[in-house]
Amino acid sequence: MTAPAASGPPPTSVPVATSARAGSRRARGWGGAGRGQREGRWALAFLSPWVIGFVVFTAGPMVASLVLSFTDYDLVNSPRLVGTQNYHDLVSDPRLLTSMRNTVIYTVLHVPLAMLLALGLALVLNRLARGQGFFRTLVYLPVMTPPVAIGAMFLLLLNGRSGLVNEVLSWVGITGPAWTTDPAWIKPGLVLMSLWTIGGTAVIYLAALKDVPVQLHEAATLDGANAWQRFRNVTLPMISGTIYFTLIVNTIASLQTFSEVYTMYFGNAATASSSGDAALMYAVYLFQQAFQFLHMGYASAMAWLLFLIILLITVVQVRVARRRVYYEGG
Amino acid sequence: MGRSRSRSVVGAGTALTAVTLAACGGVGGGGGGSDQAASSSGGKVTISTMGFGLPDEIATVRVKTYENSAKGGPVKITEGGFDEQQFLAAVASGNPPDAVHLDRAKVGTYAARGAIVPMDDCIAKSGIDMSQYRKPGVQQVTLDGKVYAIPEFYGMRLLISDDAVVKKAGLTTKQVASGDWDTITMVNDKMTQGSGRNLKVIGYDPRIPETLPLWAAANGGQMLSADGKTASLGDPKVVEALTFTTNLVKRAGKYSEFKATREGVDFFGKDNQYATDTVGAMPIDDFYLNVLADVSPKAGFTVSPILDRQGKQINYSGGSSWAIPKGAKHPEEACEFAKVMTAADTWVAAAKARAEALRAEGGYYLGTNTGNKVADERIRTEVFKPTGVPALDNGAKVLQQAQDSAVTLPATYAGSEFEKAYTDAVTRVLEGSQTPAQALKQAQGEAQKALDAAAKSRQ
Numbered sequence: 119m120t121a122p123a124a125s126g127p128p129p130t131s132v133p134v135a136t137s138a139r140a141g142s143r144r145a146r147g148w149g150g151a152g153r154g155q156r157e158g159r160w161a162l163a164f165l166s167p168w169v170i171g172f173v174v175f176t177a178g179p180m181v182a183s184l185v186l187s188f189t190d191y192d193l194v195n196s197p198r199l200v201g202t203q204n205y206h207d208l209v210s211d212p213r214l215l216t217s218m219r220n221t222v223i224y225t226v227l228h229v230p231l232a233m234l235l236a237l238g239l240a241l242v243l244n245r246l247a248r249g250q251g252f253f254r255t256l257v258y259l260p261v262m263t264p265p266v267a268i269g270a271m272f273l274l275l276l277n278g279r280s281g282l283v284n285e286v287l288s289w290v291g292i293t294g295p296a297w298t299t300d301p302a303w304i305k306p307g308l309v310l311m312s313l314w315t316i317g318g319t320a321v322i323y324l325a326a327l328k329d330v331p332v333q334l335h336e337a338a339t340l341d342g343a344n345a346w347q348r349f350r351n352v353t354l355p356m357i358s359g360t361i362y363f364t365l366i367v368n369t370i371a372s373l374q375t376f377s378e379v380y381t382m383y384f385g386n387a388a389t390a391s392s393s394g395d396a397a398l399m400y401a402v403y404l405f406q407q408a409f410q411f412l413h414m415g416y417a418s419a420m421a422w423l424l425f426l427i428i429l430l431i432t433v434v435q436v437r438v439a440r441r442r443v444y445y446e447g448g
Numbered sequence: 449m450g451r452s453r454s455r456s457v458v459g460a461g462t463a464l465t466a467v468t469l470a471a472c473g474g475v476g477g478g479g480g481g482s483d484q485a486a487s488s489s490g491g492k493v494t495i496s497t498m499g500f501g502l503p504d505e506i507a508t509v510r511v512k513t514y515e516n517s518a519k520g521g522p523v524k525i526t527e528g529g530f531d532e533q534q535f536l537a538a539v540a541s542g543n544p545p546d547a548v549h550l551d552r553a554k555v556g557t558y559a560a561r562g563a564i565v566p567m568d569d570c571i572a573k574s575g576i577d578m579s580q581y582r583k584p585g586v587q588q589v590t591l592d593g594k595v596y597a598i599p600e601f602y603g604m605r606l607l608i609s610d611d612a613v614v615k616k617a618g619l620t621t622k623q624v625a626s627g628d629w630d631t632i633t634m635v636n637d638k639m640t641q642g643s644g645r646n647l648k649v650i651g652y653d654p655r656i657p658e659t660l661p662l663w664a665a666a667n668g669g670q671m672l673s674a675d676g677k678t679a680s681l682g683d684p685k686v687v688e689a690l691t692f693t694t695n696l697v698k699r700a701g702k703y704s705e706f707k708a709t710r711e712g713v714d715f716f717g718k719d720n721q722y723a724t725d726t727v728g729a730m731p732i733d734d735f736y737l738n739v740l741a742d743v744s745p746k747a748g749f750t751v752s753p754i755l756d757r758q759g760k761q762i763n764y765s766g767g768s769s770w771a772i773p774k775g776a777k778h779p780e781e782a783c784e785f786a787k788v789m790t791a792a793d794t795w796v797a798a799a800k801a802r803a804e805a806l807r808a809e810g811g812y813y814l815g816t817n818t819g820n821k822v823a824d825e826r827i828r829t830e831v832f833k834p835t836g837v838p839a840l841d842n843g844a845k846v847l848q849q850a851q852d853s854a855v856t857l858p859a860t861y862a863g864s865e866f867e868k869a870y871t872d873a874v875t876r877v878l879e880g881s882q883t884p885a886q887a888l889k890q891a892q893g894e895a896q897k898a899l900d901a902a903a904k905s906r907q
């Protein structure tokens with residue numbers, strides 16, 4: 119960092135660099151070290167709530183769950199060390215495999231569909247000449263619905279016999295499936311429900327679209343590019359960083375999906391006892407193991423397995439993104 | 449000066465965060481000196497509860513009765529249903545409520561882990577007469593010879609048939625309420641209208657998976673040993689019960705369509721299945737009679753007792769109970785609270801208040817089913833009055849007579865896993881992925897594995 123000052127003539131940005139160094143020397147001369155320390159402490163003071171929150175609510179529980187994953191712990195009695203037994207049991211647990219399969223299917227269906235629809239919504243919003251603020255709010259409003267309310271509402275909307283979704287489908291001659299009771303249609307039904315909250319992703323895309331320089335579109339138009347070519351070669355590359363961000367965030371959220379599914383299929387005794395495993399998501403099974411079957415050690419091992427899976431998927435996404443994502447200025 | 453100010457800034461930030469974090473914790477009554485002061489009111493101890501609410505007079509009058517009793521005191525009620533996560537977190541953090549209100553089916557599981565404590569000493573000291581409680585209720589809260597909770601409500605099943613559907617099928621209520629399984633199959637065939645996507649009327653809905661223990665008992669089968677340690681889901685009588693009940697459902701077509709039809713009705717509203725004539729008959733929780741009394745008392749239905757295959761009355765009971773968590777600050781007061789909340793005098797006072805309130809608003813009071821047989825008898829003679837609506841009065845009478853015929857599953861170390869094993873088995877059969885024998889064989893393995901693991905942990 120300090121090498122330029124010690125080696126030969128200064129580069130072309132000499133005035134700025136020289137001025138900065140001079141300023142820095144003046145600052146030290148006027149008690150800059152003390153100010154720096156004070157600023158450091160202030161920074162620490164402002165950061166301390168977050169740091170303490172991170173240690174207490176994130177890092178601490180993570181370390182604790184790692185330790186617990188090597189124990190037999192029922193939340194009441196002291197944990198008992200069982201070595202790697204919980205991890206061995208993961209391999210031979212058929213319900214774990216079912217929950218993992220369900221979660222992967224849900225993620226594979228939900229993430230691309232939600233991203234495509236959100237992008238479509240954002241493009242439409244971006245073209246609106248008037249009332250954009252109103253429609254932006256309208257699109258985002260469903261995100262504010264509590265997950266439990268979403269679950270309860272979609273249990274009614276998706277009912278195969280009396281639900282609104284099938285009623286609407288019947289208007290165009292389609293006989294809708296039993297979304298909430300047919301094991302083959304439960305996951306597509308959940309994906310349909312998940313689209314209720316795409317407004318969040320749409321608003322992020324809209325912000326990215328606003329940042330695409332108009333000059334690039336104008337230049338492309340002058341070069342004879344049509345609308346699709348401008349979208350494909352200008353818009354998409356320019357918002358690829360945002361798309362990449364939403365891909366990672368949505369993938370992680372999908373792999374951890376819980377509240378809506380739990381409300382719909384596991385929230386009361388009647389639905390829980392008759393739903394089978396078609397809606398058993400990984401996080402739901404983890405919750406069952408921890409708080410219904412009192413296997414907190416096993417649930418901790420499940421949590422770490424999920425963490426590693428998410429980490430692996432994210433690493434793959436990062437690797438792939440290096441060749442595909444455009445970063446402004448980098 | 450500057451350094452000390454910096455330190456004070458960091459300290460203030462840390463303290464603010466710590467205070468914020470501290471404010472987030474705590475479920476029960478708290479601890480320490482300040483808590484002692486806060487939990488005492490006029491020399492009386494304030495106790496806290498979890499898993500309980502105050503929806504009507506049956507709850508409020510009983511709580512007030514305790515608060516006004518000689519040994520009673522204020523009760524801090526955190527309203528809401530029993531939440532496993534909340535309860536276990538409270539126990540694990542050493543800050544549990546003094547009394548917890550929970551389903552009796554869960555008592556064995558929590559007792560085995562030590563999350564709730566035996567109440568035998570408190571029963572002896574408080575002079576609680578356990579003989580006044582119904583045997584199945586006591587059986588559900590007794591593990592390894594120790595009583596871990598005091599039974600409260602006593603839920604049962606009633607067979608409610610739809611008069612119009614029965615008549616249209618050319619049947620009589622007596623045929624529909626038969627204990628003979630061939631007759632039930634016949635009435636199901638005759639009452640069912642349509643199938644699959646065109647299912648219009650569900651003939652006889654056996655309400656499985658949750659009623660499998662009832663059907664197994666009606667067939668003379670046993671799903672769990674009396675000590676709650678050995679599963680017997682592969683018992684041929686249980687397999688036969690599952691085969692019979694799943695065949696009733698299959699008559700209506702694909703299970704997914706059957707279930708969608710069942711879930712599509714306005715169960716708690718005016719367009720319920722009896723008001724719309726979309727079910728022939730089903731064994732349903734007794735509280736549903738109160739729902740019908742409230743929303744459609746003249747819908748045209750008949751309540752009948754459930755019979756076993758020999759034609760004798762049989763029922764399956766469940767319900768709530770009061771237990772004392774490990775680490776409770778005021779176990780003696782909690783014990784007194786459980787005693788008062790389930791005492792005959794308290795029940796009668798609450799039932800009178802409820803009956804008066806309902807009658808004042810033009811509603812119907814049909815009784816209160818408690819786990820205390822002395823209270824039930826007194827409520828029947830002192831509080832209950834015929835409503836003048838034949839279907840409701842008949843229902844209340846059937847309910848009173850059913851109370852003595854109930855059986856239940858005993859307390860077990862792994863209640864949730866045991867229940868999960870057999871309900872999953874039923875669902876697999878209904879969805880067509882396994883035969884009853886295959887499904888129950890798998891369930892037997894899963895249930896016994898869970899029971900053995902829980903027993904090992906307990907040792």
